[in-house]
Amino acid sequence: MKDICILGIETSCDETSAAVLKGDNLLSNVISSQIDIHRRFGGVVPEIASRNHLTAILPVIDEALQKAGVTKSDIDAIAVTYGAGLVGALLVGVSAAKALAYSLNVPLYAVNHIEAHIAANYISTPDLKPPFLAVVASGGHTGVCLVDGFNKFTMLASTTDDAIGEAFDKVARAVGLPYPGGPEIDKLARQGAPNIKFVERKHKSAELSYSGLKTAVINYLHTMEQRGQKPVLEDVCASFQHTAVDMLADVAVATVKKSGIKTVVAAGGVSANSYLRDKLKTECEALGCEVHFPPMSLCTDNAAMVAIRAKHMIAEGVSPAGLNLNAKSYLKIEGN
Numbered sequence: 001m002k003d004i005c006i007l008g009i010e011t012s013c014d015e016t017s018a019a020v021l022k023g024d025n026l027l028s029n030v031i032s033s034q035i036d037i038h039r040r041f042g043g044v045v046p047e048i049a050s051r052n053h054l055t056a057i058l059p060v061i062d063e064a065l066q067k068a069g070v071t072k073s074d075i076d077a078i079a080v081t082y083g084a085g086l087v088g089a090l091l092v093g094v095s096a097a098k099a100l101a102y103s104l105n106v107p108l109y110a111v112n113h114i115e116a117h118i119a120a121n122y123i124s125t126p127d128l129k130p131p132f133l134a135v136v137a138s139g140g141h142t143g144v145c146l147v148d149g150f151n152k153f154t155m156l157a158s159t160t161d162d163a164i165g166e167a168f169d170k171v172a173r174a175v176g177l178p179y180p181g182g183p184e185i186d187k188l189a190r191q192g193a194p195n196i197k198f199v200e201r202k203h204k205s206a207e208l209s210y211s212g213l214k215t216a217v218i219n220y221l222h223t224m225e226q227r228g229q230k231p232v233l234e235d236v237c238a239s240f241q242h243t244a245v246d247m248l249a250d251v252a253v254a255t256v257k258k259s260g261i262k263t264v265v266a267a268g269g270v271s272a273n274s275y276l277r278d279k280l281k282t283e284c285e286a287l288g289c290e291v292h293f294p295p296m297s298l299c300t301d302n303a304a305m306v307a308i309r310a311k312h313m314i315a316e317g318v319s320p321a322g323l324n325l326n327a328k329s330y331l332k333i334e335g336n
């Protein structure tokens with residue numbers, strides 16, 4: 001059987017990306033980031049994101065095809081992120097994908113963004129096979145997902161309020177760091193000590209909640225200001241980062257113990273965090289697990305993960321989407 005050639009498209013937030021996957025070979029993964037555009041607003045402005053996706057999408061697709069050394073007629077299937085994300089941003093990718101699928105007469109696959117983040121691990125760890133646990137840490141989702149088939153995802157634990165990346169970005173803003181705050185906190189935290197206790201954690205292996213922690217950091221900064229004291233921002237960042245990551249790592253460890261599953265992967269933008277990578281590796285390896293992380297380039301949003309997610313959908317006969325596919329701002333992980 002010939003290697004199937006998939007064009008992946010991702011536009012859920014502020015990265016316009018297209019990738020070509022042929023069989024198991026990732027031939028290209030072009031990412032055009034809007035970070036510099038949104039930075040001056042302190043966060044992603046949805047309307048501006050949509051407009052920039054519009055201007056970027058066709059050149060990014062062309063570049064992905066060119067870098068892969070293929071033409072449109074070589075494409076056997078189109079895969080696109082249809083949720084979760086910013087609706088206007090998603091719609092640009094979905095519309096481009098529908099138009100291409102129609103004009104090339106190839107099937108269109110609707111990909112769940114978080115399932116794609118998890119699937120990024122199949123690119124960096126080609127031997128990876130379910131069952132495994134995915135520690136999901138992104139700007140919109142946080143928790144531990146059981147992956148017990150290439151197309152079978154069940155969230156075993158989820159945040160009850162904010163996502164971890166959202167908390168990183170909001171705390172960074174309060175500290176005065178530029179958008180996106182996660183990598184900035186990561187950097188500053190390396191020069192600080194985790195010596196501030198923002199929240200009392202009572203049920204260490206069960207709780208997953210970021211709203212209270214975020215508010216506690218903001219309150220701490222306000223109190224220091226009212227007292228005319230200068231907070232040590234390096235320590236604030238280190239303390240926040242430790243608490244945020246420990247909370248997720250504790251839940252991951254509890255889930256490993258409960259499930260008996262010995263393979264753990266990380267998924268989503270926050271899995272680029274240096275402390276999260278160290279902590280998860282140390283804690284899970286101590287339980288006899290093998291732990292895998294995508295490389296930095298595949299942690300944040302990209303279309304390679306969309307293409308490989310679709311490869312597994314196609315392999316197991318998941319039905320393609322119709323041309324009435326719509327974008328969804330909210331999408332549960334148990335999508336298929």
Ligand code: KG4
Binds near residue numbers: 140169268272
């Ligand atoms: O997965 P992602 O690219 O987008 C969503 O699907 O949400 O994740 C983006 C999030 C942002 O909140 C960003 O601040 C965070 O990932 N992030 C990090 C790091 N790199 C990206 N957070 C902590 N440490 C990092 N090194």
Ligand code: ZN
Binds near residue numbers: 117139268300
């Ligand atoms: Zn993402």
